[in-house]
Structure formats: structure tokens, C-alpha cells
Amino acid sequence: MPREITYREAVREAMIGAMRENEEVFLMGEDVGVYGGAFGVSRGMVEEFGEDRVVDTPISEAGYVGLCTGAALMGMRPIAEIQFSDFITHCMDQLVNQAAKIRYMFGGEGTVPMVVRTPGGAGTGAAAQHSQSLEAWFVHVPGLKVVMPSTPYDAKGLLLSAIDDPNTVLFYEHKLLYNRKGDVPEESYRVPIGEARVSREGGDVTVVTAGLMHHYVLEAAQALADGGIEAEVVDLRTLSPMDDAAVRRSVEKTGKLVVVEEDVKTAGWGAEVVSRIVEGESFYALDRAPARVAGADVPIPYNRDLEAHVRPTPEKVIDAVRSLLDARAGVYA
Amino acid sequence: MQDDNDRVELLRQMLLSRYFDEKVNDLYAEGKVHGTAHFYVGQESVAVGAIAALKEGDVITSTHRGHGHAVAFGLDVDRMAAELLGQATGYCHGKGGSMHIADVGAGMLGANGIVGGSMGIACGAAWAFKRRGQDHAALCFFGEGATNEGIFHETLNLAAIWKLPVIFVCENNQYGMSMSVKKATAIENISDRAPAYGMPGVTVAGSDLDEVYKATLEALERARAGEGPTLLEAITYRYLGHSKSDANLYRTREEIQTWRKRDPIQRFATVLEGEGVLEEEGWSKLDEEARERIEEAFEKASREPDPEPASALEDVYA
Numbered sequence: 001m002p003r004e005i006t007y008r009e010a011v012r013e014a015m016i017g018a019m020r021e022n023e024e025v026f027l028m029g030e031d032v033g034v035y036g037g038a039f040g041v042s043r044g045m046v047e048e049f050g051e052d053r054v055v056d057t058p059i060s061e062a063g064y065v066g067l068c069t070g071a072a073l074m075g076m077r078p079i080a081e082i083q084f085s086d087f088i089t090h091c092m093d094q095l096v097n098q099a100a101k102i103r104y105m106f107g108g109e110g111t112v113p114m115v116v117r118t119p120g121g122a123g124t125g126a127a128a129q130h131s132q133s134l135e136a137w138f139v140h141v142p143g144l145k146v147v148m149p150s151t152p153y154d155a156k157g158l159l160l161s162a163i164d165d166p167n168t169v170l171f172y173e174h175k176l177l178y179n180r181k182g183d184v185p186e187e188s189y190r191v192p193i194g195e196a197r198v199s200r201e202g203g204d205v206t207v208v209t210a211g212l213m214h215h216y217v218l219e220a221a222q223a224l225a226d227g228g229i230e231a232e233v234v235d236l237r238t239l240s241p242m243d244d245a246a247v248r249r250s251v252e253k254t255g256k257l258v259v260v261e262e263d264v265k266t267a268g269w270g271a272e273v274v275s276r277i278v279e280g281e282s283f284y285a286l287d288r289a290p291a292r293v294a295g296a297d298v299p300i301p302y303n304r305d306l307e308a309h310v311r312p313t314p315e316k317v318i319d320a321v322r323s324l325l326d327a328r329a330g331v332y333a
Numbered sequence: 334m335q336d337d338n339d340r341v342e343l344l345r346q347m348l349l350s351r352y353f354d355e356k357v358n359d360l361y362a363e364g365k366v367h368g369t370a371h372f373y374v375g376q377e378s379v380a381v382g383a384i385a386a387l388k389e390g391d392v393i394t395s396t397h398r399g400h401g402h403a404v405a406f407g408l409d410v411d412r413m414a415a416e417l418l419g420q421a422t423g424y425c426h427g428k429g430g431s432m433h434i435a436d437v438g439a440g441m442l443g444a445n446g447i448v449g450g451s452m453g454i455a456c457g458a459a460w461a462f463k464r465r466g467q468d469h470a471a472l473c474f475f476g477e478g479a480t481n482e483g484i485f486h487e488t489l490n491l492a493a494i495w496k497l498p499v500i501f502v503c504e505n506n507q508y509g510m511s512m513s514v515k516k517a518t519a520i521e522n523i524s525d526r527a528p529a530y531g532m533p534g535v536t537v538a539g540s541d542l543d544e545v546y547k548a549t550l551e552a553l554e555r556a557r558a559g560e561g562p563t564l565l566e567a568i569t570y571r572y573l574g575h576s577k578s579d580a581n582l583y584r585t586r587e588e589i590q591t592w593r594k595r596d597p598i599q600r601f602a603t604v605l606e607g608e609g610v611l612e613e614e615g616w617s618k619l620d621e622e623a624r625e626r627i628e629e630a631f632e633k634a635s636r637e638p639d640p641e642p643a644s645a646l647e648d649v650y651a
Contacts, residue, residue: 026464052464058494063487066453067460070394070471073442074461093484097447098454107425108648110437142649166651 002185008178010152011041011117014159015079017188019049022077025163028055028064029081029117038083039119039178061090065116069099069168072114077163084130085120085172099168100143111166115159121174121212121262122311128299131307133263138170139240139272145193146239148172150214152182154237157191165193174212194238196246202230205321206250208273209260210236213312217260220317231321239269244276251282257290258320260312265294288327293320335385335546337610341619343385343542344605347377347598348623350401353410354573356627357400357417357431361577367419370431373401375572378597379504380405382545383472383567386553392440392458393472394451397432398504398571399444402474406441408434410627414634421640428640428648442471448509449479452488452501459497459562470498470556472549477566478509480523489564493530496561500552503566504539510575511583527564539569540597543604569597 005013018025026049027042033056036043046054057064061082068078082088088095099112122131138146145167149155155173162169199214200221209217214235221231232250236243251257257277259270270292277283277290296310335343354372361370373380376398384393384405395402403413408424416423416434424434435443442458445451455473462469479485480503492499503523507514520526527534533555537544545567552563570592574581581589605611611619 058487058490060487060491062484063453063456063491066484066488067456067491070442070454070457070459071461071464072457073437073454074392074458076457076461076464078457093447093450094453098445098450102443103651104648105425105429105433106435106437106443107423107428109425109435110443111651113651145650 002183004181005152005184006178007152007155007173007180007182008039008041010156010184011159011173012043012045013184014156014163015042016045016048018077018160018163019053024075025077025079026053026055027079027081028057028068030057030059030083032056032081037081039175041178042081061087062094065091065094066098068114069094069112072112072168073102073110077113079115079117079163082116082118085118085134086129086132088118088134095138095144095168096141100141104143112168113166114168115162115171116168117171117173119173119175121176122295122300122307123176125302125304125307127302131300133295135170135172135239136263136267136269139242139269143167144240145169146172147193147237148211148239149237150177150211150235152180152184154191156184157189158193158237160188161190161193164190169193172211176212180215191237194241194243196234196236196238196243198232198246198250199235200231200233202232203254204230205256205258205325206232206234206247206254207258207260207317207321208234208236208247210239211262213260213262216312216314217317219314220321223314223318224321229321229325242272242276244273247273247277248280248282251277252285255285255287256324257286258293258317258324259290260293260317262295262312264297265292266297268294270294288324291320291324293317339385340605340608340610343381344598344601344611345619345623346381346405347601348620349410349626350377350380350404351598352624352627353400353404353413356631358573358577360631366417368430369576369578370417371398371576372571372573373398375592375597376504376506376539376569377401378542378601379502379539379545379567379569380474382542383502383549385546386549387472388469390440390467390469391472392442392469393474394442394455394458395444395474396451396476397444397446397448398476399432399434403434403441403444407439408436408441410630411633414630415637418631418634418637419639420634420637422637426640426644428645449475449482449484451475452479452484455499456488456492456497459492459499460495462498463495468557470500470553472500472502474502474504476509477503477505477514477523478512478517480526481517489530489532489562492562493532496559498556499562500549500556501562501564502549503564504569505566506569506571508571508575508583513583522566524564524566530564532562532564534564534566536566536568539567540595540600542597542601
């Protein structure tokens with residue numbers, strides 16, 4: 001039975017479901033126990049599963065992500081929570097040199113079925129070291145999968161898929177998504193990793209996005225529709241492996257591509273979306289140069305207005321779509 | 334406790350380890366091997382002594398200087414040689430080379446190209462044993478160079494607070510590449526750090542196989558009894574350079590010679606002769622057989638097939 005719950009509750013429900021189904025699943029991270037996690041995602045879980053399965057760690061991201069890597073190599077199913085995605089810098093060796101490569105280096109023997117859950121993104125006034133969107137880093141690392149669901153439904157279904165997955169999956173949440181509500185079935189279900197979803201159909205322009213930005217794009221799409229422009233919205237849901245086929249299908253219909261991402265523009269994952277479209281056959285389906293709406297190439301500032309200034313907004317998406325449509329066909333300005 | 338046959342077997346493993354690395358060193362000199370390797374020559378008694386204390390089902394993690402650990406853990410020298418030569422039949426099908434030899438199913442959780450890189454993995458294996466209620470332990474090898482990495486601090490602390498069945502075996506071979514341990518730390522022994530984590534710290538003469546064995550056994554008993562980890566430091570020395578490209582500019586010939594005189598293999602052979610376990614003849618035979626076994630492994634490996642180029646794109650994801 002679907003009922004409306006928050007994104008936070010959906011993530012929690014997936015973890016609880018997986019832990020009830022499988023003794024080998026455990027959650028490890030800073031303040032995930034009685035505190036319930038910095039954003040309350042694991043609230044109530046230690047009471048059900050005990051301190052051996054909902055494990056409070058010292059502030060040691062490299063240590064416990066390394067430990068989870070080893071436990072996963074032994075066949076367990078760890079979920080490591082990184083309190084703010086910025087802190088993932090502490091465990092880059094564990095993720096990039098160990099978890100991502102073990103299987104390959106060992107010639108296909110061994111797997112690291114670990115999930116690393118972490119909230120990214122700005123908009124909370126937390127400034128430069130608590131607001132970044134660093135997910136593109138991991139898109140760049142073969143051996144890792146990167147998931148960034150935007151709705152409670154996808155959060156639950158993708159987290160269950162991530163826990164099932166024999167590979168290491170980076171699971172990006174967003175602080176501003178936690179309180180968003182949506183319909184979520186009570187029963188267990190999976191949303192496949194690597195499948196984008198067209199969340200709004202339209203024939204005038206394709207807007208590709210993921211995570212919190214999906215909601216900004218939907219807002220923009222509604223406003224554009226009021227002005228007679230029908231945007232087709234593609235929510236990637238998974239950044240790696242990237243479902244560029246879904247993007248291609250849409251672009252071949254609309255001939256126009258806008259990517260909306262929260263991370264900084266330079267070498268962001270949006271660049272990968274654009275590249276995959278323009279270097280293939282679908283290049284010829286484009287009748288405008290693609291555009292990106294992304295974070296400015298700066299650290300996230302503290303002041304509310306400054307922060308808003310550097311982030312994508314629905315207004316910026318609307319502007320980008322309008323200028324793209326205004327551009328003369330064949331003139332790539 | 335080991336019987337006579339076991340003790341001869343330990344000597345044999347040390348010889349295999351030594352000849353394996355000497356052979357690889359020669360092959361590099363002849364330009365017949367690709368890439369690089371780090372040699373364990375001089376340290377054999379640490380791996381062999383410590384691993385001899387393990388039981389079936391225990392696991393190890395290794396380092397960039399890992400051939401000796403692999404041999405001592407019982408990995409097949411044929412498949413190791415094939416991996417060094419990049420062949421399809423090597424442990425990693427030519428994808429790992431010297432620094433990534435592993436046999437996860439057997440409990441050899443991998444050599445590791447990153448200093449300190451396997452310390453988290455060892456703790457994770459120990460975590461799995463503890464959670465599953467298994468009477469096993471993880472033996473985590475690393476050099477003294479790793480002890481100044483952050484991961485050393487984090488993993489020793491985690492292992493101590495959760496009383497994980499892991500033995501941290503620090504092979505203090507005196508140099509992190511060219512950096513002398515005397516310059517790199519301000520303490521006498523690496524094991525002096527153990528009390529800071531709330532675990533026992535022990536320093537042993539790494540060239541004395543029996544001492545390494547006994548200290549590991551004691552640490553394993555504590556681990557299996559739920560008493561948690563131990564930091565076990567084995568004082569040792571690598572005779573050869575850090576890797577194949579090392580010109581040994583940071584140490585003297587005399588220093589190397591001094592250590593060579595305390596050779597762990599000679600030392601253990603003398604012990605076995607004293608015990609009457611090994612006759613002079615037995616020794617030469619063992620020595621000759623080990624040398625031949627390694628020659629045979631590399632000879633065989635040289636005839637193995639190269640991997641298919643397309644296999645480079647496989648095994649990224651399960």
C-alpha cells in the first residue's frame with residue numbers, strides 16, 4: 001500500500017527492511033545510534049537492531065569505511081554513512097584505491113558489496129566544507145556505482161538495489177530532500193540501478209537532471225509550460241552507470257538538451273551527459289547547442305544571498321531553456 | 334606446536350620465498366619483467382613465523398612487499414610466477430602483478446599497493462569473524478612506514494575499542510623507501526604506540542622465526558579469547574632496495590652486510606640442525622629443491638598464455 005512518507009523515512013525503511021531480511025547487513029557511521037544520525041535518518045534503528053548492527057563509530061571515516069570494505073570482501077553487506085559528503089575526502093583511499101579496484105586487481109575474484117550513504121549539496125547555509133556536491137569524482141572511478149535519487153520512492157527502491165548490488169555503491173542523498181514527501185509502497189521493491197526515468201513528457205526541450213535539482217527542474221518545467229514550452233524531464237537517478245540511452249531517446253525527440261546539476265560546472269557530471277550525446281549519432285538530432293545549468297566554479301559561500309547566487313535555481317533553469325530556444329537554429333552562440 | 338616435519342616445511346617456505354624474489358630480481362635485471370616489484374629478501378622469517386601460527390579459516394592482508402606473505406600462506410608459486418610475468422594463468426590473470434596477488438577464497442585478502450591500504454580490510458575481516466561468532470583472526474602485515482599514515486591510527490583505535498580479532502604485524506625493516514625509521518619517528522619501538530590504543534605491544538627479533546611464531550601465537554590466543562588486537566613489531570631488514578630502481582644511496586654496504594650476517598634462513602637452519610631435525614645433507618637437498626621449484630615455476634610461467642586483450646575490459650564490476 002503506498003502512503004506518503006518523507007525521503008528520510010524512505011531511506012530508513014529501506015535500511016530496516018534490508019536488515020530484517022539479512023543478518024549480514026549493518027549500518028556504521030558517526031552518531032547513527034541513539035542520536036539517530038546527524039539528519040535523523042537512522043532514528044530508532046539502534047533500538048531494534050542493537051549496537052552491533054547500528055554501529056556508532058569514532059570520527060574515523062577512513063578507518064570505518066576501510067573496515068566496511070574488508071567486511072564486504074568477506075561477504076557482509078555494510079552500509080557506511082558519511083555524515084556530510086564533504087567528509088568523504090577522508091576516505092578517498094578506501095573508496096578509490098581499495099573498494100573500487102579490489103575486484104579488478106584480483107582478476108575478478110572477490111567483490112565489495114558496500115553501500116556508502118551520504119548527504120551532499122548546498123542550500124543550508126553550512127558554507128564551503130559542508131555543502132559540496134562531489135559526486136562527479138566517483139563517476140570518474142571505474143568500479144564504483146553512483147546513485148542519486150530524487151524522490152522517496154526512488155530512494156527506497158534504489159537503496160534496496162544498492163544493498164543487493166555486489167559492487168560498491170555511493171548513495172547520494174541531499175539535506176534538502178530529507179523532508180520532502182512522496183508516495184512509497186510499504187512493501188519491499190527495487191528500482192534498478194542504471195535506469196533513468198522520464199518524469200515529465202514534453203516535445204520542446206530535454207532537461208536532464210538528478211537529485212534535488214530534479215525538483216527545481218520540475219518547478220521550472222511547470223512555469224515553462226505555462227508559457228507554452230513543453231520540457232521533457234529526464235531524472236537520471238543513477239549517475240554511474242549512466243543511462244545515456246534514455247537521454248538520447250529524449251533528445252532525438254526534442255532536438256534540444258539542457259543539463260541541470262548542482263555540482264560545479266567544470267568537469268561536472270553534466271559534462272559527461274553532454275559529451276555522450278554530442279559524440280554519438282544523436283549529435284545530428286540536436287538543433288541547438290546543448291546548455292548546462294550548474295553550480296558556479298566557486299566554493300559554497302555562507303551568506304544566504306551569496307549561496308543562492310552560485311547555486312542553480314528554477315529561475316536559472318527557465319532562463320537557460322528560454323535562451324536556448326531563442327537561439328537561432330544552427331548558430332551555436 | 335610444530336612437529337619436525339612442520340619445522341622443515343617452515344624452512345622450505347623461507348627458501349621458496351627467498352628464491353622467488355631473487356629470481357624476480359634477476360628477471361628485472363635482464364629486462365624480462367614488466368613494471369616493478371618490492372623484494373622480501375631478508376624478512377622471510379616474519380611472514381613464515383607469523384603465518385605458521387594461524388589456523389584454517391584465518392586470513393591475512395599483505396603489502397606491496399607481499400611475495401613472502403603469499404608463499405607463507407601457501408599460495409601456488411606457479412600462479413604467482415605467472416602473475417609476475419603477466420600471464421592469463423596468474424592469480425590476477427595478469428591484471429594485478431606483483432602488488433595485487435590475492436586469493437580471497439583461501440583467505441589471502443591481497444597484497445596492496447598503498448602503504449597502510451590493507452589495514453581497514455583486515456579490521457573488516459576481523460569484524461566479520463566477530464559478528465558471525467567465528468573463532469578466526471586476521472593477520473595484518475604492514476611496514477613501519479605505514480605507522481605514520483592516518484589509517485594506522487584509525488584502524489588501531491577501532492580494533493581496540495571493538496576488541497577485534499586482528500593482529501597488527503609491523504615489519505620494521507628500518508626504511509620507508511629511503512626514510513630511516515630513526516628519522517621518521519621519535520620513539521624507540523613502534524610497539525611503544527600500542528598502549529596509546531589500549532592494546533598490548535610486543536617487539537620481537539624478526540630474524541628469529543620461533544620468536545615471531547610464539548609472539549603471534551600469544552596474540553592470536555588473546556584475539557580468539559575476545560581480548561582484542563595486538564601490535565606486534567618484528568625488527569627486520571630488507572637486503573635489497575625498496576624496489577628494483579633503488580640505488581641504496583641512503584644506507585651503507587656495511588650496514589647491509591651486518592644484517593646479512595643475521596640471516597633468518599641461516600639462523601633457523603642452524604636451529605633445526607641443533608634440534609637434530611635437519612642434517613647437513615637434508616639442508617643442501619632442501620635448498621636445491623627450493624631453488625629448482627622456483628626455476629620450474631618461472632620456466633612454466635614463461636610458457637603460459639598472455640591474457641586476451643579484451644579481458645582488460647572485464648571484471649570492473651561484478
